Amino acid sequence: MIRPWKLIHSKKIADHRIFRIFSDLKISPRTGRKHDFFVLHAPDWVNVIPITPDNQIVMVEQYRHGSNTVELEIPGGVMDPHETDPLATGLRELREETGYEGRNAQVIGKIHSNPAILNNTTHTLLVEDCELKHSVSLDQGEDLITRLVSMDDIPDLIAKGQIGHSLVVVAFYHYQLWKQGLSQNTD
Amino acid sequence: MIRPWKLIHSKKIADHRIFRIFSDLKISPRTGRKHDFFVLHAPDWVNVIPITPDNQIVMVEQYRHGSNTVELEIPGGVMDPHETDPLATGLRELREETGYEGRNAQVIGKIHSNPAILNNTTHTLLVEDCELKHSVSLDQGEDLITRLVSMDDIPDLIAKGQIGHSLVVVAFYHYQLWKQGLSQNTD
Numbered sequence: 001m002i003r004p005w006k007l008i009h010s011k012k013i014a015d016h017r018i019f020r021i022f023s024d025l026k027i028s029p030r031t032g033r034k035h036d037f038f039v040l041h042a043p044d045w046v047n048v049i050p051i052t053p054d055n056q057i058v059m060v061e062q063y064r065h066g067s068n069t070v071e072l073e074i075p076g077g078v079m080d081p082h083e084t085d086p087l088a089t090g091l092r093e094l095r096e097e098t099g100y101e102g103r104n105a106q107v108i109g110k111i112h113s114n115p116a117i118l119n120n121t122t123h124t125l126l127v128e129d130c131e132l133k134h135s136v137s138l139d140q141g142e143d144l145i146t147r148l149v150s151m152d153d154i155p156d157l158i159a160k161g162q163i164g165h166s167l168v169v170v171a172f173y174h175y176q177l178w179k180q181g182l183s184q185n186t187d
Numbered sequence: 188m189i190r191p192w193k194l195i196h197s198k199k200i201a202d203h204r205i206f207r208i209f210s211d212l213k214i215s216p217r218t219g220r221k222h223d224f225f226v227l228h229a230p231d232w233v234n235v236i237p238i239t240p241d242n243q244i245v246m247v248e249q250y251r252h253g254s255n256t257v258e259l260e261i262p263g264g265v266m267d268p269h270e271t272d273p274l275a276t277g278l279r280e281l282r283e284e285t286g287y288e289g290r291n292a293q294v295i296g297k298i299h300s301n302p303a304i305l306n307n308t309t310h311t312l313l314v315e316d317c318e319l320k321h322s323v324s325l326d327q328g329e330d331l332i333t334r335l336v337s338m339d340d341i342p343d344l345i346a347k348g349q350i351g352h353s354l355v356v357v358a359f360y361h362y363q364l365w366k367q368g369l370s371q372n373t374d
Contacts (some may be wrong), residue, residue, distance in 0.1 A: 014201060
């Protein structure tokens with residue numbers, strides 16, 4: 001059986017706004033030897049699949065600073081310190097980034113954002129009957145444009161690399177599971 | 188149209204073995220204002236879907252230091268500096284982590300690991316007709332166990348959160364596309 005490693009010591013070595021970096025000294029349950037590992041601590045993230053009454057997805061085109069590319073994504077963002085429910089974050093980001101609002105908002109999946117290096121979870125939120133209600137309200141450093149994309153085109157856009165964000169692909173996998181009645185228990 | 192931001196200055200501020208952290212000063216094409224962003228630079232990663240002749244997936248159970256959880260994953264790892272082809276990395280990781288070898292190895296997809304904060308790509312490799320050939324050869328700090336899992340059980344394991352690594356879910360999405368003849372052009 002694979003067992004977790006015991007933490008001996010954890011030290012914050014940097015704080016970079018969107019993540020804090022810790023150096024964790026751990027002991028292997030298999031060898032008894034100590035190793036240190038770098039772990040990024042970040043608040044949870046929320047991605048939203050917003051569907052319009054005619055089965056279009058409200059997507060956003062956005063420049064990404066990590067990959068240095070313009071990406072076709074779904075709305076989403078970081079849970080604010082006062083937000084305890086991914087639903088609140090998702091609905092806020094949907095409104096701020098696209099001006100859309102909808103109904104039947106529900107969390108349909110969650111995933112470790114990257115369990116090798118990150119400690120946080122990404123939640124997938126589904127919002128139905130979305131309609132444009134407001135003007136957008138972008139964060140400093142955010143540039144984005146709303147695009148309506150047919151749900152039927154999503155697999156092809158992923159196949160062609162036009163949707164290229166790992167966590168957006170995960171959100172569409174969660175949506176598939178939800179459609180098949182295999183939705184995660186996300187309480 | 189969304190345009191990339193122009194880079195003014197890039198400074199390496201830390202080197203943490205598995206990633207290097209850069210502070211990039213960029214100028215917004217929309218506002219003309221300067222912002223700085225933290226970007227993690229990492230070599231590309233490769234994940235492998237190894238299939239046995241009876242349609243089982245060769246998976247690995249592994250403790251992950253970021254999430255502090257034991258995860259059910261597929262074999263994979265980081266491209267070594269001398270490796271220029273994801274195929275070589277994937278076949279090496281498959282052999283080292285599981286002792287399996289197979290045939291018809293092919294890259295069936297690629298994705299930005301996380302375009303918001305990381306500069307690298309994760310490649311998905313498919314290897315068919317996999318058979319146990321060798322004993323495993325683990326890196327220091329790696330503990331893992333091989334598990335054979337039926338392909339039919341994968342959606343349910345993802346739905347239940349028993350497969351919880353975002354990039355592993357992406358690999359199975361790539362496999363779905365490949366089965367549907369929608370495989371990415373990954374040259």
